[in-house]
Amino acid sequence: MSRARVVDSVDYKPFETKIPAGRSRAIPWATVMAGSLITIIPVVATIPLLPPFGFVMLLAWRLLARFAFKPWAAAPLGFFDDLVSGQPLGSAVLMWSLAFVAIDMIEQRLAFRDYWQDWLIAGGLIAACILVGRFIAVPVGAHVDTILIAQIAVTILMFPLAARIVAAIQNKRGAE
Amino acid sequence: MAPARDRRTGFSRRRQYGVFMGYVLAVAGAVVGLVLLVASTFNPPAFSALRMGVAGVTTPVSTGLATVGSSISGIPDAIGNYFFVKQENVALRADRERTRALLMRARTIAYDNRRLRSLLAIRERSTAPVVTARLVSSSASSGRRYALLNAGRWNGVLPGMPVRGPDGLIGRVVETGPNAARILLLSDGDSIVPVRRTRDGMPAIAAGRGDGMIDIRSVNATNVRFNAGDLFVTTGTGGIYAPGVPVARVTKAGSDSVMARAFADPDTLDFALVERMFMPVPPPRPVTEQ
Numbered sequence: 001m002s003r004a005r006v007v008d009s010v011d012y013k014p015f016e017t018k019i020p021a022g023r024s025r026a027i028p029w030a031t032v033m034a035g036s037l038i039t040i041i042p043v044v045a046t047i048p049l050l051p052p053f054g055f056v057m058l059l060a061w062r063l064l065a066r067f068a069f070k071p072w073a074a075a076p077l078g079f080f081d082d083l084v085s086g087q088p089l090g091s092a093v094l095m096w097s098l099a100f101v102a103i104d105m106i107e108q109r110l111a112f113r114d115y116w117q118d119w120l121i122a123g124g125l126i127a128a129c130i131l132v133g134r135f136i137a138v139p140v141g142a143h144v145d146t147i148l149i150a151q152i153a154v155t156i157l158m159f160p161l162a163a164r165i166v167a168a169i170q171n172k173r174g175a176e
Numbered sequence: 177m178a179p180a181r182d183r184r185t186g187f188s189r190r191r192q193y194g195v196f197m198g199y200v201l202a203v204a205g206a207v208v209g210l211v212l213l214v215a216s217t218f219n220p221p222a223f224s225a226l227r228m229g230v231a232g233v234t235t236p237v238s239t240g241l242a243t244v245g246s247s248i249s250g251i252p253d254a255i256g257n258y259f260f261v262k263q264e265n266v267a268l269r270a271d272r273e274r275t276r277a278l279l280m281r282a283r284t285i286a287y288d289n290r291r292l293r294s295l296l297a298i299r300e301r302s303t304a305p306v307v308t309a310r311l312v313s314s315s316a317s318s319g320r321r322y323a324l325l326n327a328g329r330w331n332g333v334l335p336g337m338p339v340r341g342p343d344g345l346i347g348r349v350v351e352t353g354p355n356a357a358r359i360l361l362l363s364d365g366d367s368i369v370p371v372r373r374t375r376d377g378m379p380a381i382a383a384g385r386g387d388g389m390i391d392i393r394s395v396n397a398t399n400v401r402f403n404a405g406d407l408f409v410t411t412g413t414g415g416i417y418a419p420g421v422p423v424a425r426v427t428k429a430g431s432d433s434v435m436a437r438a439f440a441d442p443d444t445l446d447f448a449l450v451e452r453m454f455m456p457v458p459p460p461r462p463v464t465e466q
Contacts, residue, residue, distance in 0.1 A: 041238070044311050049316065074205060075204075075205025086317075090213030093205065098206050142386035
């Protein structure tokens with residue numbers, strides 16, 4: 001292995017130039033909104049199987065990089081998600097805000113967390129958010145429940161990907 | 177992970193109030209969400225202008241992505257066509273010979289039909305489509321079944337217009353923006369279409385189930401038997417959909433309420449025709465002052 005590769009593989013780079021502060025604050029917002037825009041992929045689906053990726057990105061930022069968002073950021077991001085997701089307007093504003101509050105309450109009790117616990121918290125919130133969203137948007141009698149379980153599973157499995165994206169960006173962002 | 181390091185705010189009043197305000201705003205966000213949700217539940221088209229404004233930006237992007245996607249996925253097809261063109265030619269020639277007699281008969285029947293209709297003086301409504309456009313994306317992460325059409329008010333698309341594909345009914349327009357329209361698909365839980373069976377004209381209702389299938393329910397009789405393969409077309413009742421548009425085929429026999437599959441399979445939707453409302457609601461009669 002050449003010397004350059006060895007130096008590259010070291011994570012700790014104290015003198016590397018970081019992303020400037022303004023852009024560094026905007027990037028988390030941009031990534032969550034890009035996640036919400038997953039619905040613009042050109043597919044006319046008969047079943048709701050696409051994961052709400054904006055919410056997964058939001059949870060990853062909140063759990064892995066606590067100061068990326070102010071506590072109130074969930075509401076405007078949820079508003080944008082509602083505009084593109086097809087859910088009744090206000091459902092993501094409500095659910096995402098409540099998710100932030102829930103994470104705050106968990107954080108007070110569970111100060112030292114590892115990655116698996118983060119994933120578990122995210123999984124619980126994803127399942128709750130999708131389930132409540134289903135009862136808000138679709139009549140109780142509709143036959144979407146089996147697909148919903150599949151969607152929840154797919155969405156929970158997306159969390160590691162979101163965590164990877166967040167970690168890669170967080171390495172480049174300056175310390176706050 | 178180490179605990180968040182600014183849990184303690186120290187002695188700085190400014191910092192303490194800042195953190196406190198953050199949480200007040202977070203809870204206020206949830207309250208605003210609840211208010212918006214109630215507003216949009218009782219008045220669904222309330223925020224359609226905002227939604228369609230965003231859709232006006234995303235629809236061209238989806239259209240571009242669809243074009244790129246279809247041209248890439250079309251490459252294997254094009255190669256296959258190149259190699260199998262001779263066999264296909266032979267098959268098509270044979271097919272033409274077989275259907276020639278049928279075509280002659282169909283022409284005669286069509287002529288007779290036209291003549292008899294003119295005898296009956298049936299008032300034919302113009303069935304010219306408003307616009308032909310593409311369905312470019314859908315609400316694939318939500319339980320609702322909406323699709324976005326890349327044509328809007330600039331093309332003459334208005335809320336309430338029926339949308340059909342080459343195979344059958346797709347749904348109807350619910351919201352329009354300048355260059356995009358939101359289509360409520362047949363399989364949405366809120367979609368209800370009056371239909372009749374082609375075999376005997378028995379009326380029924382086609383209601384969406386939310387999982388891509390459609391429920392066919394009998395309306396005016398109990399213990400109605402549905403067979404697998406029964407075909408249903410629109411009746412024209414209600415004034416939105418023109419009569420005779422294919423809607424669904426029953427997949428499994430049963431009585432009173434059975435599952436059916438739509439003819440226009442949205443997974444393979446390509447082009448969609450937006451048509452005028454069959455018989456729009458007349459404007460309210462002006463109130464005369466006395």
